[in-house]
Amino acid sequence: MGNISAMNLIVILAILFLLFGAKRLPELGESVGKAVRNLKRGLSTDDDINVTGADTPRVAEKNAPAETAREAIEEAEVVDRKS
Numbered sequence: 001m002g003n004i005s006a007m008n009l010i011v012i013l014a015i016l017f018l019l020f021g022a023k024r025l026p027e028l029g030e031s032v033g034k035a036v037r038n039l040k041r042g043l044s045t046d047d048d049i050n051v052t053g054a055d056t057p058r059v060a061e062k063n064a065p066a067e068t069a070r071e072a073i074e075e076a077e078v079v080d081r082k083s
Contacts, residue, residue: 020028 016025016028
């Protein structure tokens, strides 16, 4: 059931030719090739992507505490610009 014979391949190519035309088939093949290359590149990289969110810091822990922000505002210099 998983084997594709030459006759099956010819029928599939003929249907694609009728659906997309001769001009569009090379563009379609190029797009599929780029997608496969990007997929292989993505699978071969060693990037550790955290999809669970278990190790992500909470927003309150990530941002500066409110007291520090309040102190910074109080210590800021007021500049009076006259136009």
